[in-house]
Amino acid sequence: MTDDDIESSKAPLIEHLIELRQRLLRTVVAILVAFVVCFYFAQDIYNILVIPFEQAAGRQVEMIYTAPQELFFTQLKLAFFGALFIAFPVIASQLYMFVAPGLYKHERGAFLPFLVATPILFIVGACLVFFLVMPLAMGFFLSMEQ
Numbered sequence: 657m658t659d660d661d662i663e664s665s666k667a668p669l670i671e672h673l674i675e676l677r678q679r680l681l682r683t684v685v686a687i688l689v690a691f692v693v694c695f696y697f698a699q700d701i702y703n704i705l706v707i708p709f710e711q712a713a714g715r716q717v718e719m720i721y722t723a724p725q726e727l728f729f730t731q732l733k734l735a736f737f738g739a740l741f742i743a744f745p746v747i748a749s750q751l752y753m754f755v756a757p758g759l760y761k762h763e764r765g766a767f768l769p770f771l772v773a774t775p776i777l778f779i780v781g782a783c784l785v786f787f788l789v790m791p792l793a794m795g796f797f798l799s800m801e802q
Contacts, residue, residue, distance in 0.1 A: 679750045686746035687739050694738035698731035701738055708786060712794030741782075744775055 694701065710717050721727050740747075752771050756764055 676754065679754045683743070683747050683750050686743040690739035690742040691735050694742065695731065695735035698734050698738075701734050702730070705734075708790035709794050712791050712798055741778075744778070748774060 706717065706719070721730075748771055752767065756767075759767065
């Protein structure tokens with residue numbers, strides 16, 4: 657095997673890694689942009705997420721924090737999870753575009769319905785938790801209050 661053969665066998669691998677890096681960078685940029693937006697609205701997102709607790713309590717509740725940095729870290733977590741939620745279509749499409757060239761045509765067709773159904777089912781599941789499960793769980797936990 658000559659040096660030219662070795663170099664020519666490395667070329668597809670390098671191209672594949674370059675494409676992977678581009679897909680990952682696009683995904684990270686989408687998450688960062690969504691993170692900045694979500695961090696700006698973190699207080700509003702927090703207030704929306706507290707609604708099931710307030711409905712179960714039957715009154716407006718005031719949350720407390722026991723460490724000075726706790727509110728900041730809560731806002732960071734909310735912003736990050738919100739960013740993942742908002743950027744999911746970009747993440748899924750980049751994953752599909754990276755994997756699709758390696759799939760047969762019938763495999764690509766089988767993969768596409770899952771790509772479309774996943775965000776829809778995720779939103780349906782989030783709504784189910786927010787409107788049904790959380791109020792029931794909060795009602796149960798508040799009934800144990802002394």
